[in-house]
Amino acid sequence: MNNYLLYEIGIEEMPSRFVESTMTQLKDNLAGALNEKRVSFERIDTFATPRRVVLVVNGLAGKQSDYKEEIKGPSKKIAIAEDGSLTKAALGFMRGKNLEEKDIYFKEIDGTEYLFAILKEEGIDTKSVLLEVLPSIVKSVVFPKSMRWGGKNIRFVRPIRWLMALMNDEIVPVDLEGIIASNITVGHRFLGKKRIEINSIEDYYKKLKENYVILDQSERKSIITEQIHKVAESINGIVDIDEELLDEVTYIVEYPTAFYGEFDKEYIELPKEVVKTPMKAHQRYFPVVNEAGDLLPNFIAVRNGNEYMIENVKKGNEKVLEARLADALFFFKEDTKNNLEYYRTKLDSVVFQEKLGTLLDKSNRIHELAKKVPVDFGISSEYLERAAFLCKADLVTNMVFEFDELQGYMGMEYSKLDGESEIVSNAIFEHYLPRFSGDIVPESMEGSMLSIIDKMDTIAGFFAIGIQPTGSADPFALRRQCLGILTILLKNNIEVDIAKLAGLALDGYTNIEFDREKVVNDIVDFFTDRTSNMFKDMGMRYDVIDAVLSIDEKNVLDLYTRAEAINRWIDRESLTDMLVAFNRVSTLAQKAENIEINESLLVEESEKNLFNSFKEVDNDIKELMEEKEYTKSLDRFASLKSNIDAFFDSVMVMDDNIDIRNNRLSLLKLIYNSMLLICDLSKIVYK
Numbered sequence: 001m002n003n004y005l006l007y008e009i010g011i012e013e014m015p016s017r018f019v020e021s022t023m024t025q026l027k028d029n030l031a032g033a034l035n036e037k038r039v040s041f042e043r044i045d046t047f048a049t050p051r052r053v054v055l056v057v058n059g060l061a062g063k064q065s066d067y068k069e070e071i072k073g074p075s076k077k078i079a080i081a082e083d084g085s086l087t088k089a090a091l092g093f094m095r096g097k098n099l100e101e102k103d104i105y106f107k108e109i110d111g112t113e114y115l116f117a118i119l120k121e122e123g124i125d126t127k128s129v130l131l132e133v134l135p136s137i138v139k140s141v142v143f144p145k146s147m148r149w150g151g152k153n154i155r156f157v158r159p160i161r162w163l164m165a166l167m168n169d170e171i172v173p174v175d176l177e178g179i180i181a182s183n184i185t186v187g188h189r190f191l192g193k194k195r196i197e198i199n200s201i202e203d204y205y206k207k208l209k210e211n212y213v214i215l216d217q218s219e220r221k222s223i224i225t226e227q228i229h230k231v232a233e234s235i236n237g238i239v240d241i242d243e244e245l246l247d248e249v250t251y252i253v254e255y256p257t258a259f260y261g262e263f264d265k266e267y268i269e270l271p272k273e274v275v276k277t278p279m280k281a282h283q284r285y286f287p288v289v290n291e292a293g294d295l296l297p298n299f300i301a302v303r304n305g306n307e308y309m310i311e312n313v314k315k316g317n318e319k320v321l322e323a324r325l326a327d328a329l330f331f332f333k334e335d336t337k338n339n340l341e342y343y344r345t346k347l348d349s350v351v352f353q354e355k356l357g358t359l360l361d362k363s364n365r366i367h368e369l370a371k372k373v374p375v376d377f378g379i380s381s382e383y384l385e386r387a388a389f390l391c392k393a394d395l396v397t398n399m400v401f402e403f404d405e406l407q408g409y410m411g412m413e414y415s416k417l418d419g420e421s422e423i424v425s426n427a428i429f430e431h432y433l434p435r436f437s438g439d440i441v442p443e444s445m446e447g448s449m450l451s452i453i454d455k456m457d458t459i460a461g462f463f464a465i466g467i468q469p470t471g472s473a474d475p476f477a478l479r480r481q482c483l484g485i486l487t488i489l490l491k492n493n494i495e496v497d498i499a500k501l502a503g504l505a506l507d508g509y510t511n512i513e514f515d516r517e518k519v520v521n522d523i524v525d526f527f528t529d530r531t532s533n534m535f536k537d538m539g540m541r542y543d544v545i546d547a548v549l550s551i552d553e554k555n556v557l558d559l560y561t562r563a564e565a566i567n568r569w570i571d572r573e574s575l576t577d578m579l580v581a582f583n584r585v586s587t588l589a590q591k592a593e594n595i596e597i598n599e600s601l602l603v604e605e606s607e608k609n610l611f612n613s614f615k616e617v618d619n620d621i622k623e624l625m626e627e628k629e630y631t632k633s634l635d636r637f638a639s640l641k642s643n644i645d646a647f648f649d650s651v652m653v654m655d656d657n658i659d660i661r662n663n664r665l666s667l668l669k670l671i672y673n674s675m676l677l678i679c680d681l682s683k684i685v686y687k
Contacts, residue, residue: 003126003168005057006201007134008185010162013050016251018157019217022141023048029137030055037129038065047215049254050304051189054215056201060167064123071097073115076106090115127167134165134174134181152177162186169200187211188254191305212255212306221250227258228286228300235260237288237296245280252284253304260288261318265297267325270332271413277403278324285321331398339418340411344393353476355512356461363392365508369453372504379445380423387427387450390415394428408432434484441491448492452501455481460505463523464514482530489556498527498554524554531556540567547683551676558628565630566679579684581644582675585668586682588653592669593662601663606650610643611667618674625677633678640671 007030014022023046034041034057042059073079079090086094086101094104099117106113139154146155154160154177165172165181174181185204187193192211198204205215214220224246232239249256267275272295279285285299301317303310335343347360356362370388371381394400394411412429416422423446430447431454433440442448458481462468469478489496502523506516528549535545540563548563602608617636624633653668655661675681 003060003062004201005055005060005130005172006164006166006198006204007055007057007172007174007181008162008164009053009138009160010164010186011051011053011156011160012158014048014053014158014251016050016248018143019048019050019053019251020247021143022053022157025141026053026055026137029140030057030133033133033137034129037133038067038123039063039126039129040065048217048251049213049215049220050252051186051254052215061126063125064129066123067119067121069119071117071119073104073117076113076115079106079115127170127172130165130167130172131174134172135176138176164198166198166201166204188213188305191255214255217250220253220256221246224249224253224256224258224302227256228302231258231260231300232288235288235296235298237290237298239300240276240287240289242280242286245284245286249284249302253302255305257303257305257307257310258300259303259307259310259314260298260300261285261314261321263297263299263318263321263325267329268295268297270325270329271409273406273409274328274332274399274403274413275325277405278321278328281403281405282324283317283321285317327402328399331402335397335399335410335414336417340390340393340414340420343396344390346396347392350396353461353465355465356509357511359392359395362457363389365457365505366391366450366454368508369457369505370450372507373449373453373501379449383421383423383427384446384449386420387424387431387446388453390420390424391428391431391450391454434487436480437483441488445492445494448488448494451488452485452494452496453505455485456501456505457508459523459526460502460519461509463519463526464506464509464512468522468526478526479530482527483534486527486531486534486556490560493557495555495557498556499524500554527556531559535560535563540564541570543683543685544570544679547679547681550680550683551678561628562630562679566634569631569634570684578638578641579681581641581648582681584648585644586672586675586680588665589669589672592665595666595669595673597666597670598659598663601660602667603660604651606643606646607664607667610640610647610671613640613643614667614671614674618670621674621677630678637675637678644671 009026027044027046031041031044040059040061041057043057045056045058047054047056073093074087074089079087079093081087090104093115094100094117097117097119104115104117107116108114138156138160141156143155143157146157147159148155149159160176160179162184163174163176163179163181164183164185165174166183171183172181183198185196185198185208187196187208188211192213196207196211198207208215214223225241228239228241275295276287279287279299283299283301285301288296288298288300290296299317299321303313344360344363347363348358350359351357352359352362367385367388370385391408391411394414395407397410397414399410400407408429408431412425415425415428423444426444427442427447427450430442430444431450433442433447433451442451458476459478462476462478467476474480488494499520502520503516506514506519532545532549536542544563544566547566548559553559553562597611599611602611617640620636621633624630624636651664653661653664655664
């Protein structure tokens with residue numbers, strides 16, 4: 001099975017942010033289609049440049065595997081009429097499977113005869129399968145934004161200009177809405193040939209390199225990395241590599257050539273991120289620093305081409321960056337003519353949300369909420385309130401208006417110039433963190449709490465006006481805000497009652513009518529769902545998550561600590577027997593009317609023993625829970641198993657005497673309630 005498939009989809013320059021997803025979807029679509037069509041293969045490799053996505057299937061079978069399946073129809077009693085003819089049910093079964101009478105037979109199963117048939121299908125050659133599969137996998141790719149062109153029905157991220165498909169050096173003439181695959185590809189847009197005939201897969205790799213196309217993205221990334229380090233060394237600097245930027249540059253060039261540029265030293269006096277942001281976010285340049293991490297008046301860019309006329313390219317890039325840095329310097333000088341308190345008053349000119357008021361309204365709510373939240377774990381209430389007062393002010397500065405990536409950062413820099421405490425300045429920057437999944441979290445407790453307050457204010461406001469995420473729709477990124485809060489709570493070991501915090505945040509919305517209790521409950525449910533998803537992503541068992549989230553605890557850090565302990569604790573051989581016993585307790589406990597125990601009604605030795613041992617265990621568990629010793633609490637609770645088993649072996653819980661019956665149910669209810677102090681073990685799945 002040494003067959004191969006080479007499939008190239010030629011595209012107008014594709015935005016780099018879509019490349020990885022496109023490769024993944026095409027690979028998954030092809031693998032799924034081949035498996036469905038019973039065409040085996042060893043592996044699929046994917047490659048991409050801005051102008052092409054390539055799939056290479058290795059070890060491809062030459063034909064489909066043959067298909068054979070025994071299928072079951074109606075019983076003989078239903079399939080055969082009294083006169084021995086086939087009934088409508090039998091005929092319908094045969095018609096649906098394209099069978100004739102000679103194809104069917106009867107077979108007995110558990111004393112009843114059923115109609116059966118063998119479905120067979122001989123595999124066809126793989127090339128014929130590919131003619132059907134290859135167009136469909138392209139049409140199945142989904143993009144956030146896509147295009148139609150030339151009157152075609154197909155949608156893709158950019159217009160498809162050519163297809164190339166070879167199986168074992170032979171053309172597979174795939175037809176994609178009139179775009180017919182051939183053995184012709186193209187080289188680099190400016191340096192390569194416009195028409196390159198390919199005769200084999202080895203020929204393909206060789207000729208692309210000859211025509212200035214480095215097909216393998218991993219190879220391009222390695223080349224870029226090596227080049228930018230060498231260029232930085234040549235000017236006695238160190239390249240500041242941002243992995244996200246490196247990936248982006250990898251997907252916007254087919255033949256990389258790195259070079260350095262220069263800019264005026266006066267711009268180095270600007271805050272570092274003010275210089276780096278235009279470089280990275282707008283021009284795709286890599287900053288250069290010295291050994292101390294200070295910026296140098298240089299940048300490194302990567303050209304999509306060779307070194308021809310590289311000096312002209314360098315000068316052009318320098319002019320573009322010079323203009324952006326000149327703007328940044330002007331904005332900085334203008335902004336620093338006033339302090340942050342001045343800009344805070346300007347927030348009333350910007351609407352946060354139509355029903356939720358302006359940014360000044362939001363700023364006021366954050367400030368008031370900062371005064372109300374319980375402050376401990378080393379937080380300075382004075383610094384927290386001051387940071388909350390100023391944290392949104394930079395949104396109306398010239399710098400942030402032009403470079404919105406700098407929100408929070410400019411607030412930090414401007415507050416330092418205003419003479420604010422470093423704690424306040426850092427908290428202003430940190431209150432936007434984390435900005436996305438995997439982003440850094442605030443380091444300071446003031447920044448952590450301010451971030452939590454800001455995000456909860458947003459969530460509370462939108463829930464109060466009836467705007468909640470539904471399905472995949474979340475236009476105001478409330479899920480991200482929620483995940484940000486949860487991440488901060490876990491990473492920085494902060495204990496917060498979500499219900500209480502949500503209630504405090506809702507108190508700030510005095511101009512909106514809403515059912516406060518319902519909205520708080522909705523927010524708690526929202527956080528519970530996100531907590532569950534986050535714990536699953538951390539590798540915790542779903543039943544452990546259910547067991548923990550079923551209890552009346554709203555502190556996310558505490559829930560995580562419990563879930564982690566339980567996730568470890570249940571990995572033991574005796575778990576099944578233990579859970580069987582506790583599930584019997586929880587099932588009967590639901591029938592109890594109260595938890596009052598009349599010791600005079602404990603008539604059997606086993607129930608007396610269970611009650612006495614429970615009292616000791618319950619006291620120990622309460623003490624252990626105070627110390628958050630969840631594993632020890634579980635071990636202590638598990639010690640009741642032998643007494644529970646003895647109880648059920650010797651006692652009829654549902655005794656005819658109603659008083660004895662209720663007393664025994666109350667005992668089981670007490671044990672169940674003690675278990676719920678830790679988690680609901682009845683949610684744990686056992687084999």
